Amino acid sequence: MDGIQLSRVTRTYTLGSEALNALNNVDLNIANGDFVAITGPSGSGKSTLANIIGGLDKPTSGTVTVNGQDLSHLKDAELSGFRNKTIGFVFQSFNLKGDSTALENVMLPLIFAGISPKERKARARECLDRVGMSDRMGHLPNQLSGGQRQRVAIARALANKPSLILADEPTGNLDSAKGAEVMQMLLDLNRDGITLLVITHDHDVAKHANRMIEVRDGLVHEAVAF
Amino acid sequence: MRFPDYLSLSLRSLRRSRVRSLLTIFAIVIGATGITVMLTFVTSVKNLTVASFVKTGQIRQIQVSQSTDMRYDPTGASGGYSNGLKSNNAGSATTTPLTPALEAKIAALPHVTAVAGMFRSRMPAISNVNYNGKDWVVQAVVGYQPTGAIHPLLLAGRDLIAADTGDQILISKSYADVMGFAGKYDTIIGTKINLHTNQGYTGAGVSLPTQLPPMIRCKQNQQNCFGGPTSGMPATNIPATIVGVLDNSDGNDQPLLMLPLNSFLAIYNQAQPMRVNYSFQQQQNCKPGTPCPPGNGNGGGDGGNQMPSGPGVVEGGWNRPTATAFITNSGGFDSFMAQADDISNVAEVASAISKFGVGTTTGLKALNDQKAQANIIGLVLGGLGLIALLIASLGVMNTMIMSVLQRTREIGVMRALGARRRTIRRIFTIEATAIGFFGGLIGVSLGSIFVLVAKPVITKMAKSGSLTGATFTVPPWLMLTVIAGTSAIGFLSGFLPARRAANLDPVEALRYE
Numbered sequence: 001m002d003g004i005q006l007s008r009v010t011r012t013y014t015l016g017s018e019a020l021n022a023l024n025n026v027d028l029n030i031a032n033g034d035f036v037a038i039t040g041p042s043g044s045g046k047s048t049l050a051n052i053i054g055g056l057d058k059p060t061s062g063t064v065t066v067n068g069q070d071l072s073h074l075k076d077a078e079l080s081g082f083r084n085k086t087i088g089f090v091f092q093s094f095n096l097k098g099d100s101t102a103l104e105n106v107m108l109p110l111i112f113a114g115i116s117p118k119e120r121k122a123r124a125r126e127c128l129d130r131v132g133m134s135d136r137m138g139h140l141p142n143q144l145s146g147g148q149r150q151r152v153a154i155a156r157a158l159a160n161k162p163s164l165i166l167a168d169e170p171t172g173n174l175d176s177a178k179g180a181e182v183m184q185m186l187l188d189l190n191r192d193g194i195t196l197l198v199i200t201h202d203h204d205v206a207k208h209a210n211r212m213i214e215v216r217d218g219l220v221h222e223a224v225a226f
Numbered sequence: 227m228r229f230p231d232y233l234s235l236s237l238r239s240l241r242r243s244r245v246r247s248l249l250t251i252f253a254i255v256i257g258a259t260g261i262t263v264m265l266t267f268v269t270s271v272k273n274l275t276v277a278s279f280v281k282t283g284q285i286r287q288i289q290v291s292q293s294t295d296m297r298y299d300p301t302g303a304s305g306g307y308s309n310g311l312k313s314n315n316a317g318s319a320t321t322t323p324l325t326p327a328l329e330a331k332i333a334a335l336p337h338v339t340a341v342a343g344m345f346r347s348r349m350p351a352i353s354n355v356n357y358n359g360k361d362w363v364v365q366a367v368v369g370y371q372p373t374g375a376i377h378p379l380l381l382a383g384r385d386l387i388a389a390d391t392g393d394q395i396l397i398s399k400s401y402a403d404v405m406g407f408a409g410k411y412d413t414i415i416g417t418k419i420n421l422h423t424n425q426g427y428t429g430a431g432v433s434l435p436t437q438l439p440p441m442i443r444c445k446q447n448q449q450n451c452f453g454g455p456t457s458g459m460p461a462t463n464i465p466a467t468i469v470g471v472l473d474n475s476d477g478n479d480q481p482l483l484m485l486p487l488n489s490f491l492a493i494y495n496q497a498q499p500m501r502v503n504y505s506f507q508q509q510q511n512c513k514p515g516t517p518c519p520p521g522n523g524n525g526g527g528d529g530g531n532q533m534p535s536g537p538g539v540v541e542g543g544w545n546r547p548t549a550t551a552f553i554t555n556s557g558g559f560d561s562f563m564a565q566a567d568d569i570s571n572v573a574e575v576a577s578a579i580s581k582f583g584v585g586t587t588t589g590l591k592a593l594n595d596q597k598a599q600a601n602i603i604g605l606v607l608g609g610l611g612l613i614a615l616l617i618a619s620l621g622v623m624n625t626m627i628m629s630v631l632q633r634t635r636e637i638g639v640m641r642a643l644g645a646r647r648r649t650i651r652r653i654f655t656i657e658a659t660a661i662g663f664f665g666g667l668i669g670v671s672l673g674s675i676f677v678l679v680a681k682p683v684i685t686k687m688a689k690s691g692s693l694t695g696a697t698f699t700v701p702p703w704l705m706l707t708v709i710a711g712t713s714a715i716g717f718l719s720g721f722l723p724a725r726r727a728a729n730l731d732p733v734e735a736l737r738y739e
Contacts, residue, residue: 084644
């Protein structure tokens with residue numbers, strides 16, 4: 001079965017003696033190729049939702065299925081493989097390796113995938129080309145502007161040809177012009193068939209989505225599109 | 227993920243915190259250098275000992291003494307003396323004379339390939355070594371049977387061999403030094419010297435007269451004056467050719483001459499007149515220390531105030547005992563050296579010889595004792611180096627913990643990008659192992675350079691010592707062991723931090739500021 005299915009997903013954190021439900025019995029279906037914006041106030045559980053879908057976190061109860069794969073039963077190695085092959089992560093603060101060039105940063109997930117040096121170089125070039133960074137491949141992150149860094153991060157997310165991109169406030173650290181550029185790039189990817197999940201506070205970002213989910217107190221609500 | 231990828235990721239992060247990495251590596255370098263240098267010296271000395279034991283055949287030697295409490299003496303030169311005491315005086319130990327008959331019995335034992343008797347001068351005959359117009363006092367002369375069982379340690383030249391029946395002689399290093407050959411012992415080989423006898427010498431090289439010159443009366447406490455019927459006979463020079471220089475630098479540094487037993491006996495088994503008919507002279511006319519002037523004798527015997535003063539007429543010819551009788555009458559050989567056919571038979575042969583009631587010590591045991599000593603020194607020195615390494619390993623652990631903390635977010639990112647726990651663990655373990663490896667590599671290199679630089683100095687210092695000939699090169703096994711050891715220490719020190727890194731919750735790690 002394609003797409004993302006969450007069934008009665010609960011994620012409980014224990015803070016001292018107090019149990020806190022970051023997600024409470026969540027049911028959610030996302031179709032392949034969808035562009036979903038996840039909104040909600042800080043601490044509402046939207047990051048937890050994204051982490052569980054991205055295989056970084058496991059639900060306390062309930063099942064998560066991505067492209068027919070039940071994540072709740074995967075072991076570390078399998079889950080790592082899942083993140084590597086199926087998900088592309090884009091972070092607010094880019095999270096590029098400071099000691100590595102743009103090209104090397106993009107090659108990192110390919111290294112974890114065990115792809116040969118020759119092929120990973122070719123694929124990394126291809127991805128950088130796709131985000132318009134082919135002329136900056138040898139630059140270190142601190143030699144790049146914020147927008148350029150986020151483009152490198154997107155190229156990195158694309159390296160293993162994922163079916164889903166999880167972007168956590170991808171434009172949060174960018175001015176509006178650069179933010180719009182990055183958003184356009186993500187939209188292009190979505191148009192090419194990649195499912196896009198964007199966590200955002202930004203209504204300008206959310207308005208591009210064809211579906212908006214609001215997380216509040218551990219519950220998801222289908223929000224009205226702008 | 228491939229190993230080169232792990233390595234590249236690990237080395238990259240080492241490079242990133244260059245100063246911290248270098249300081250941590252430096253701590254390992256100190257320990258590795260120390261271990262390399264110290265163990266190289268211990269190993270070199272040990273190898274030298276073994277090599278010399280094997281080369282000279284000492285490893286197959288069994289030294290036989292009259293008494294049990296004997297110190298092993300590779301040259302046999304102390305011959306029957308232990309710690310300055312003749313062994314047959316040593317307390318309650320039972321003694322058995324080492325006679326030629328006993329030697330034959332030992333030679334007949336199974337696994338014995340050769341036996342040699344060693345005989346040390348008891349009565350004086352040679353007083354000085356003479357070379358180039360100068361004289362040096364002779365203290366000890368040893369004769370041994372060059373059967374191949376005794377192998378004196380040599381600085382130059384060769385052993386005595388069975389064919390040496392002439393004037394061949396081994397001299398101790400101390401003689402070569404005073405003769406002006408210090409440090410160039412090879413050049414003394416073939417040099418002719420004279421062995422200057424005492425007055426009254428009647429051994430080889432002297433035609434025995436029928437009429438003796440007047441006796442010499444010794445002054446009180448006069449050295450090198452022995453009196454006796456032949457004391458008026460003139461001293462003579464016995465020519466000798468140096469064939470080897472003894473390495474007597476192992477603590478037994480008294481001047482020493484060694485001769486083939488036959489040559490030795492020719493000199494020391496001196497003839498005595500059967501009977502002497504003296505003319506006598508009044509003692510008051512004799513000046514002490516000088517021959518009495520000839521005159522009319524008026525008495526007999528040498529009692530009272532008078533003594534026989536030559537010339538005396540030898541009646542009944544001269545008597546020289548056979549070699550066997552001479553040795554037996556002198557109390558036997560000082561020691562035997564027996565040689566076993568194989569190292570594995572040394573103990574058996576020693577035990578068989580002991581049944582004759584004599585003491586035995588083996589080169590093998592001496593070698594093992596020396597090796598054990600060297601091992602203890604090596605353990606102590608190596609232990610010090612190991613302590614340095616253990617302290618350094620705390621540094622590695624600290625560095626790795628810091629590294630994990632500093633890179634927590636990076637670990638989270640790598641996990642998000644698909645790195646397994648195992649991958650993270652390996653990256654950090656390899657990083658720590660690399661610190662150990664480079665520390666070891668640099669340490670071994672520095673140690674080798676140190677050994678190389680120190681070698682001439684030490685060789686110079688050791689020139690007069692038993693370290694001459696030691697190679698002082700870092701053995702390959704030591705290099706590999708040190709590098710493997712420091713790598714292992716790096717690995718172990720990095721294990722816990724690496725596990726901690728691997729077990730980080732990716733969500734928490736990504737949130738880490």
